Amino acid sequence: MQRKTGELRVMTFNIQSGLHGLEGVAGVIRASVPDVVALQEVDVGSTRAGGVDQVAELSRLTGLPYRAHFRTTDLYGGAYGIALLSRFPLEALAQYPLPVPRGAEPRTLAHAVVLMDGREVSIYLTHLIRRPFNGDARVRQSALVARLMAADSRPKLLMGDLNDDPDSRPVRLLRRDMRDVVAATGGARGTYPMPFILPTLRIDYVLACDAFTPVSSRVLHVAVSDHYPVVADLRLKPESIPAVAERPAEAGAVGSAP
Structure with missing residues (x-):
């Protein structure tokens, strides 16, 4: 799909290790x-995934040619973590461990740089420690994520499963410098179905810095995972060029030489 200059469509999706089938995930x-x-929640080479590299397989099934897997731990004999698929080449890949309580599952912040219309754009993704409980740990994780992103001057997005609601302290920390695209575009629907308990729980996010204008968003109520994916359309604002003040003419510099 050909987009206009500055247009970008992103998705965040907790795929539950493809337990309902990768073909369904890829179709969505x-x-x-x-x-x-x-x-x-992406497996690479685990027995749970039948030895499949889920990132490579989803890249093949979706036609998104560039991919990266960021391992957080080993599970079921393979690597487990978070991942990116992209139509843009992924550059400057990095990941940063996040603080967790002793014995808890490791968590990470992943980072990639893409070139969009000749400009570098930072893509961050994460999966914060699970709920319920662990609120203090999520606060520490969000604080570190915010500090790391604050040191990056590029236009940036943060996507992922934050495991907390929009008014929670961990999410508010991240919203100080980033905008909740779903809330900004009126698409605030639940992403984690819990019938009869919290049917509108929203824990999956696309957050954007001020370099982006949120255009639209939607939550896809599809039964291919225990989470619903979030899709957001954004527009990258034109790069501002600082005005150059005219220097006052020096005495005797105006006119022709005698």
């Missing part, structure tokens, strides 16, 4: 035609 991604997809 293909139908949404995103440019960049942030994935959580």
Whole structure:
């Protein structure tokens, strides 16, 4: 799908290690035609995944040619973590461990740089420690994520499963410098179905810095994972060029030489 200059469509999707089938996950991604997809709970080579590299397989099934897996731990004999799929080449890949309580599952912040219309854009993704409980740990994790992103002057997005609601302290910390795209565009629907308990729980996010204008968003109520994916359309604002003040003419500099 050809987009206009500055247009970007992203998706965040916790795929539950593909337990409902990777083909269903891939079908949802293909139908949404995103440019960049942030994935959580992704297996590479585990017995649970039948030895499949889920990132490589989803890249093949969706036609998004660039991919990266960011391992957080080993489970079921393979690597487990978060991942990116992209139609843009992924550059400057990095990941940063996040603080967790002793004995808890490791968590990470992943980072990639893409070139969009000749400009570098930072894509961050994460999966914060699970709920319920662990609120203090999520606060520490969010504080570190915010500090790391604050040191990056590029236009940036943060996507992922934050495991907390929009008014929670961990999410508010991240919203100090980033905008909740779903809330800004009126698409605030639940992403984690818990019938009869909290049917509108929203814990999956696309957050954008001021370099982006949120255009639209939607939560896809599809039964291919225990989470619903979030799709967001954004527009990268034109790069501002600082005005150069005219220097006052020096005495005797105006006119022709005698």
